[in-house]
Amino acid sequence: MTEFLHPAGVYLVGAALVGIAPGRLRVPLLLLVPASALALGVALPDGHWLSGRFLGEEISVLRVDRLSFVFGLVFLIMGGLGTVFALHVKERGPHVTAFAYVGAALGVVFAGDLLTLFVFWELMAVASTLLILQRRAKRALAAGFRYLLVHAFGGASLLAGILLQWTAGEGLAFDAMALTGSTALILLGFAINAAIPPLHAWLTDAYPEATVTGSVFLSAFTTKAAVYVLARGFPGVELLVWAGAVMALYGVVFAVLENDIRRLLAYHIVSQVGYMVCGVGLGTGLAISGAAAHAFSHILYKGLLFMSTGAVLHVTGRSKLTELGGLWRTMPVTLALYTVGAFSISGVPLFNGFVSKSLVVAAAEGEHRAAVEWMLLLASVGTFLHTGLKLPVFTFFAEDRGIRGREPGWNMLLAMGLAAFLCIGIGVAPGALYALLPFPVDYRPYTARHVLTTLQLLLGTGVAFMLLVRHLGGEPTVTLDTDWVYRRGGRLVVGLAEAWAGGSARMLAGLTRERDRLSALIAAAGRRPPLPVGYWLLISLGLLSALILVIVL
Amino acid sequence: MLRRLVGAAFVLSVGGELLLAATDAWVPWWHRAPAFHAVYGVVGCVLIVVVSKALGKVWLQRPEGRDD
Numbered sequence: 001m002t003e004f005l006h007p008a009g010v011y012l013v014g015a016a017l018v019g020i021a022p023g024r025l026r027v028p029l030l031l032l033v034p035a036s037a038l039a040l041g042v043a044l045p046d047g048h049w050l051s052g053r054f055l056g057e058e059i060s061v062l063r064v065d066r067l068s069f070v071f072g073l074v075f076l077i078m079g080g081l082g083t084v085f086a087l088h089v090k091e092r093g094p095h096v097t098a099f100a101y102v103g104a105a106l107g108v109v110f111a112g113d114l115l116t117l118f119v120f121w122e123l124m125a126v127a128s129t130l131l132i133l134q135r136r137a138k139r140a141l142a143a144g145f146r147y148l149l150v151h152a153f154g155g156a157s158l159l160a161g162i163l164l165q166w167t168a169g170e171g172l173a174f175d176a177m178a179l180t181g182s183t184a185l186i187l188l189g190f191a192i193n194a195a196i197p198p199l200h201a202w203l204t205d206a207y208p209e210a211t212v213t214g215s216v217f218l219s220a221f222t223t224k225a226a227v228y229v230l231a232r233g234f235p236g237v238e239l240l241v242w243a244g245a246v247m248a249l250y251g252v253v254f255a256v257l258e259n260d261i262r263r264l265l266a267y268h269i270v271s272q273v274g275y276m277v278c279g280v281g282l283g284t285g286l287a288i289s290g291a292a293a294h295a296f297s298h299i300l301y302k303g304l305l306f307m308s309t310g311a312v313l314h315v316t317g318r319s320k321l322t323e324l325g326g327l328w329r330t331m332p333v334t335l336a337l338y339t340v341g342a343f344s345i346s347g348v349p350l351f352n353g354f355v356s357k358s359l360v361v362a363a364a365e366g367e368h369r370a371a372v373e374w375m376l377l378l379a380s381v382g383t384f385l386h387t388g389l390k391l392p393v394f395t396f397f398a399e400d401r402g403i404r405g406r407e408p409g410w411n412m413l414l415a416m417g418l419a420a421f422l423c424i425g426i427g428v429a430p431g432a433l434y435a436l437l438p439f440p441v442d443y444r445p446y447t448a449r450h451v452l453t454t455l456q457l458l459l460g461t462g463v464a465f466m467l468l469v470r471h472l473g474g475e476p477t478v479t480l481d482t483d484w485v486y487r488r489g490g491r492l493v494v495g496l497a498e499a500w501a502g503g504s505a506r507m508l509a510g511l512t513r514e515r516d517r518l519s520a521l522i523a524a525a526g527r528r529p530p531l532p533v534g535y536w537l538l539i540s541l542g543l544l545s546a547l548i549l550v551i552v553l
Numbered sequence: 554m555l556r557r558l559v560g561a562a563f564v565l566s567v568g569g570e571l572l573l574a575a576t577d578a579w580v581p582w583w584h585r586a587p588a589f590h591a592v593y594g595v596v597g598c599v600l601i602v603v604v605s606k607a608l609g610k611v612w613l614q615r616p617e618g619r620d621d
Contacts, residue, residue, distance in 0.1 A: 256605030257614055365581065374583075377590075381597040449573055449580070453590040455566045460594020462559050468602050477614040 006050060006062050007076060008110065008120065010037040011103030019096045030087060030095060034080035037106075041076045044069070048112050057172040060112025067292065067438040071109040071228045074296045075102065077422070078220040078303055085307050085415035086213035094134055098217050101127035105221035109228050113172045114162045114186075117229065121158060121189075125151035128222055131214040132206050140209040146483065146490075147206040150192060150199075158189030177233050187234055193226035194277055196243045197250045200270050201483035204254070207269070208262035208319070212310035215262060219306045220299045223269060227276040227295050231438075236283025244278025245375040247271065252382025254481065259320050259474040261309045261391055265302070268345065268387055271379055272298050278376065279360040282367055285439030290359030292437055297352035297426060301344035304419035305387065308338035311408040311416070312395060318403070321391075321474025326400030333407050335396045340420040342392060344427065346384035349454060352423045355430035355445045358454075362443060381461045388458075389465045390472050398473070567591055 014033030021029055046069075050061040064072075079102040086094060104127055107120030129151070132144035164182030166172055177183040195203045207218050234240065251271025258264040272294070279291030311334050312327065313319045328335050344351040347358070357380070364373040407413060426433050434441040465472070567588045583589045 252601055253605045253608070254613075256602055257609040370581065373581075377593065378597045378601070381594055382601045385598055385601065449570065449584065452566050452570045452573070453584060455562070456570070456588065456590035457594040459559060459563045459566060460591040460596075461598045462594075463563065464595045464598035464602075466556065466559070468599065471602065471606065475614070476617050477609075478617055479609065480613045480615060 004049065005040055006107070006110065007037045007041040007044075007072065008103040008107035010040060011079065011099045011106060015096045015099035015103065018099060019092055023090075026090075026092075026095075027087060030083050033099060034076070034083050034102075038076040038080060041072055041106075044072075051112070054115065057115070057166070058113065059115060059172070061107075061116050062110050063112030063174075064110065065438075066436075067228070067232060067288075068109050070292050070296060070436045070438065071224065072106060073436065074299045075106055075109060075221065075224075078102075078217075078299050079106075081300075081303060081415045081419050082213070082217045082220065084418070085216055085310075085412050087411040088409050089213055094131070094211060094213060097127055097130045097134065098214070101131060101217055101221060105225050108225045111174060114165070114174045115172050117174055118155075118159055118162055121193075122155050124222060124225065125155055128218060131218055132210045134214060135209060135211045137209070143206040143209040146486065147202050149486070149490075150202040154189045154192035154199075157185045157192070161185030161187075161189065174229075174232060176235055179234070179237060183233075187230075187237075190226050190229050190233065191243070193222055194230060194273060195223050195226075195270050196247055196277060197270070198482040200247070200250075201481045203269060204263055204266040204481060205483045207266045208260050212314045215310060216303055216306045219265070219269060219302045223273045224276075224295045224299055227273060227280065227291060230277065230280045231288055231291055235280055235288055237281055240277050240281025241369070241372060242281070244274045244276070244281055245372045247274025247277060248376055248379035249382070250274070252379055252386065254479060255382065255386045256472075257475075257477070257479045259322055259477060261312070261319050261321060261324070261395060262306065264386060264391055265305050265309060268383060269298075269302060271383060272302070272345065274379065275357055275360045275376060278372065279363060282360075282363050282369070282372075284363055284367065286359060286366060286441065286443065287363035289434075289437035289439045289441050290356065290363050293356035293359050293433055293441075294353075296433060296436075297344065297356040297423070300419050300422050300426075301341045301351075301353060304337065304341035304416055304423060305345065307412065307416045307419065308334055308341060309391075309395075311412055312405070314408055314412070315405045316403050320476075321394045322476050323401065324395045324403065325398045326396070327403060327405045328396040329400075330403075330405040331396070331407055333413060334416070335392065337413075337416040337420050338392060338396075340423055342388045344423040346388040346458065347380055347454060348384075348388075348458060349446070349451050350424065350427045352426035352430075352433075354427055354454065355433065356426075358445050358450065359441065359443060377457065380457060384458050384461045385465060385472075389462065393469070394473055563591060 010033060014029065018026065018029050044064045046064050048060040048063050052059055082098060086098065089095065101124060104120045104124035108117060108124060111117035111120060125148070129144055129148045132140055132147055161182050161184070162172070164185065168182060177186065179187065192199045203223070207215050210218055230240065248271050251267040251274065255264050255267040258267060276291040276294050279287040279294065309319070312324065312331070316324070318324055340351065344353040347353040361373055361376050364376060430445060571587050
């Protein structure tokens with residue numbers, strides 16, 4: 001029976017119900033929808049379900065196997081945690097949008113064909129854009145529209161690739177693809193959502209501008225859905241190995257310069273997704289399982305980190321290191337929960353990042369990819385430097401700026417507590433996570449050497465931090481990134497369009513004057529009446545069309 | 554106090570590594586070299602900070618409100 005129901009459908013119907021239900025049903029619905037979707041998702045049997053034929057091709061809306069299940073499961077867990085975190089929000093819009101977003105992301109990971117994938121992919125782009133726009137601040141609106149434009153481009157690339165595949169007789173099945181001209185377009189669409197530099201700036205531009213609760217959802221789904229589709233469609237593509245290793249370092253380099261705590265964490269999404277993309281590129285069973293395991297861990301600890309920093313923003317109204325400090329006195333529980341997230345992302349033993357990140361590093365080592373392994377280890381250093389040391393030191397300790405915070409509401413603390421529990425639980429007993437992975441994992445993270453060398457790496461980072469701490473505080477600056485190209489490019493396009501529109505208006509005015517002059521001459525000659533306005537309009541449109549053709553060609 | 558704790562943990566982790574029997578000789582040399590990861594942590598951290606700060610000062614950082 002469960003195979004006829006789709007967890008995405010539960011969230012999408014739930015979104016509609018939350019939108020129309022009376023206010024007193026809001027909280028019950030908000031709890032019921034994630035709970036029932038999770039119960040349904042856990043019970044789904046393997047196989048292709050909700051299948052049929054469309055345009056002569058086999059369509060499968062619900063494909064359940066080990067790869068889609070592990071991603072789907074963590075999406076369902078995070079959907080619940082994010083909803084509990086946002087329970088205090090009384091407006092309907094954010095909940096409707098968040099449910100639509102979670103539903104779309106679930107639709108992506110369970111899609112058995114490229115057409116279904118595209119439909120949910122685009123729904124995910126629209127819903128996530130609305131999550132950003134809901135903050136309604138000027139910067140959020142601007143970032144939201146930039147986000148939409150980038151994702152529209154990515155979606156167009158994906159659609160073009162799918163159509164080329166289909167017209168070439170390759171069908172619409174969504175399985176591992178050889179890299180060709182048409183699949184390269186599909187890969188480009190996936191790479192944009194995975195935030196692979198230089199296509200990543202939409203993430204660090206937009207995520208920190210969303211609402212406190214919106215960023216928690218955003219941090220979880222789009223990039224990890226992209227990791228899933230890369231693992232499904234392009235495992236073992238060498239380009240992804242290097243793209244991932246560069247990503248891992250790119251994020252930590254930019255995080256050094258960042259003053260906004262949520263943007264700093266956004267750069268670490270880029271970095272951590274780099275491990276996953278690298279694992280997909282390595283393509284071995286251990287590497288793909290490592291990518292999936294790290295996605296699972298990442299969603300939990302990154303959600304927790306965005307919840308904790310969101311709580312700081314929620315109660316203080318501040319998110320910049322230069323404006324924060326001394327909050328440990330008034331927000332000790334938030335600090336403790338943040339620390340769990342920070343230790344998890346940094347790969348401290350007994351936390352989930354330790355047992356998942358090391359799968360990817362071990363896979364690189366197993367393939368004798370020394371340079372890649374060193375790059376990933378260096379990214380670990382940068383991760384602990386920022387999220388484990390710099391951010392908490394300058395937010396919760398350092399200079400007391402007289403901010404009197406308070407702990408956030410019970411629902412926010414509950415969501416953070418549950419996420420922290422899962423981070424520690426997986427870190428202490430990794431077998432439960434390893435048993436879910438797409439390929440069997442014969443790996444022991446808790447060897448004496450692994451634990452000791454990891455501690456050395458972290459302690460070495462700590463020593464360097466103590467030496468450099470005076471240079472690591474926030475600075476009241478912004479950092480240019482690759483979004484500069486379309487920020488500037490956008491202004492150039494608008495400027496050209498305005499100039500063109502101005503030129504067209506002047507041309508039309510000139511033509512009108514010519515018409516009046518010629519009509520006057522003709523009328524004076526007494527041979528014809530003045531030409532009708534429509535006639536001159538046609539001439540004008542013809543000239544404009546010719547001009548457009550010249551520009552286009 | 555904190556510095557002493559970190560220092561003690563640092564020494565313990567390096568010492569513990571030295572005590573490990575070389576039964577896992579198949580691992581690459583950098584996993585067997587004593588204190589390699591500690592040194593890599595210190596040097597790597599300094600490298601990340603120096604390179605990032607240099608890039609920021611020379612090229613990437615702008616005053617707040619100027620994002621182009």
